[in-house]
Amino acid sequence: MAKRLLSFANPVQSVNVSAVTSPLVWEHVQPAAARRLLTGAIDAFAERGFQATTTRDIASRAGMSPAALYVHYPSKERLLFEISLYGHQAALAVLQEAGDRPSPTERLRSMVSSFTAWHAEHHTIARVVQYELAALTPEHFAEVATIRRAISAQIEQVLADGVRDGSFTVEDLPGTTLAVLSLSIDVARWYTPHRTKPEALGSLYGDLALRMVQA
Amino acid sequence: MAKRLLSFANPVQSVNVSAVTSPLVWEHVQPAAARRLLTGAIDAFAERGFQATTTRDIASRAGMSPAALYVHYPSKERLLFEISLYGHQAALAVLQEAGDRPSPTERLRSMVSSFTAWHAEHHTIARVVQYELAALTPEHFAEVATIRRAISAQIEQVLADGVRDGSFTVEDLPGTTLAVLSLSIDVARWYTPHRTKPEALGSLYGDLALRMVQA
DNA sequence: GTCTATAGAGGGATAGAC
DNA sequence: GTCTATCCCTCTATAGAC
Numbered sequence: 001m002a003k004r005l006l007s008f009a010n011p012v013q014s015v016n017v018s019a020v021t022s023p024l025v026w027e028h029v030q031p032a033a034a035r036r037l038l039t040g041a042i043d044a045f046a047e048r049g050f051q052a053t054t055t056r057d058i059a060s061r062a063g064m065s066p067a068a069l070y071v072h073y074p075s076k077e078r079l080l081f082e083i084s085l086y087g088h089q090a091a092l093a094v095l096q097e098a099g100d101r102p103s104p105t106e107r108l109r110s111m112v113s114s115f116t117a118w119h120a121e122h123h124t125i126a127r128v129v130q131y132e133l134a135a136l137t138p139e140h141f142a143e144v145a146t147i148r149r150a151i152s153a154q155i156e157q158v159l160a161d162g163v164r165d166g167s168f169t170v171e172d173l174p175g176t177t178l179a180v181l182s183l184s185i186d187v188a189r190w191y192t193p194h195r196t197k198p199e200a201l202g203s204l205y206g207d208l209a210l211r212m213v214q215a
Numbered sequence: 216m217a218k219r220l221l222s223f224a225n226p227v228q229s230v231n232v233s234a235v236t237s238p239l240v241w242e243h244v245q246p247a248a249a250r251r252l253l254t255g256a257i258d259a260f261a262e263r264g265f266q267a268t269t270t271r272d273i274a275s276r277a278g279m280s281p282a283a284l285y286v287h288y289p290s291k292e293r294l295l296f297e298i299s300l301y302g303h304q305a306a307l308a309v310l311q312e313a314g315d316r317p318s319p320t321e322r323l324r325s326m327v328s329s330f331t332a333w334h335a336e337h338h339t340i341a342r343v344v345q346y347e348l349a350a351l352t353p354e355h356f357a358e359v360a361t362i363r364r365a366i367s368a369q370i371e372q373v374l375a376d377g378v379r380d381g382s383f384t385v386e387d388l389p390g391t392t393l394a395v396l397s398l399s400i401d402v403a404r405w406y407t408p409h410r411t412k413p414e415a416l417g418s419l420y421g422d423l424a425l426r427m428v429q430a
Numbered sequence: 431g432t433c434t435a436t437a438g439a440g441g442g443a444t445a446g447a448c
Numbered sequence: 449g450t451c452t453a454t455c456c457c458t459c460t461a462t463a464g465a466c
Binding site: 431432433434435436437438439440441442443444445446447448 | 459
């Protein structure tokens with residue numbers, strides 16, 4: 001019997017972060033010790049959630065004592081905020097780059113495809129971005145909420161453009177915007193690297209989004 | 216300026232459980248004190264997550280001292296398990312009842328519509344069901360995972376039936392199954408009662424699912 | 431900038447009275 | 449079956465040496 005794929009049907013209880021967050025993407029975080037703490041925190045938060053993660057766990061993933069953490073970050077919450085802020089910014093940037101197409105049809109396909117692939121490729125960061133908002137301070141939350149509004153506006157705009165030029169048939173614009181976003185966002189909940197390649201998933205979801213607007 | 220609706224764009228940091236979980240649905244939980252603890256725990260877990268919820272919080276929502284909790288439940292995790300198990304059973308039952316239609320097209324519409332409306336109507340329980348799996352013991356997790364496989368199988372089956380009789384055009388059956396499930400499940404993440412009625416949301420999502428399979 | 435040691439607070443669960 | 453009191457543990461964060 002073939003090994004069953006992980007999915008909604010066969011969920012993992014704690015996310016398998018066998019592919020530990022690559023430090024290469026985070027070269028702008030200096031010094032290296034701060035970067036090791038950050039990537040360790042991403043993996044830990046994605047695996048267990050913010051509340052269940054201890055500073056000891058983060059520090060030990062970075063090969064340090066718990067106290068060393070506080071040289072680089074003033075609190076556990078601050079570590080979460082820096083991950084969440086950077087993650088939100090990266091997700092918005094992906095959407096904006098993909099939105100550089102003339103026709104609404106190709107623009108929507110490209111945006112959903114890239115946004116979905118990003119959630120799969122960076123599923124650890126994406127989990128923190130999408131599911132750990134409640135652990136942020138009100139001030140930090142307000143800051144990422146601004147970026148979330150910009151992300152939502154990107155999708156709503158391309159749908160509105162498509163409706164206006166007759167490419168799309170959409171009866172409920174805000175509702176359909178949320179549904180399209182849900183498709184990509186929920187990937188962060190269930191995705192594991194062993195299932196599908198991010199690009200293939202993005203391609204499928206791009207097609208599905210076009211069907212949803214009857215392109 | 217109109218009050219902005221809550222959504223992905225305007226997320227709430229902690230879920231507004233202004234409509235506290237109705238005790239009416241839980242009459243089978245006896246005695247009443249056990250039921251008050253259970254509904255209090257649902258609200259607390261949905262609002263803050265399992266890890267951030269204290270037994271003192273649950274007990275005080277039920278109007279009791281922390282110690283009284285242990286007369287009715289042996290641990291905080293056991294409370295989570297009973298909520299999660301009942302919630303999974305209820306979600307599966309909704310799907311099965313809605314699947315009582317001859318044609319794949321009407322069956323898929325009905326299933327997605329009901330499953331979505333359930334996630335909206337019971338968004339507090341649904342949040343616990345969908346987002347607190349990691350806090351279950353391995354044994355308890357295995358038990359709810361069985362139900363999750365049955366839920367997934369229900370959707371996959373109706374899609375397969377529609378493909379076979381020519382009603383649907385689906386290129387990637389497991390991928391599309393996951394996408395359809397994602398649509399409904401993600402509702403538990405963002406839904407608040409002030410936005411849309413569960414039935415209206417279900418109706419929209421039923422239509423969107425049919426478009427996704429090109430019915 | 432990293433360590434060991436620990437302060438200070440809070441949480442899960444239990445003891446024992448009523 | 450509920451209470452008050454509390455044990456015992458773990459956690460975040462700090463102190464101070466090197």
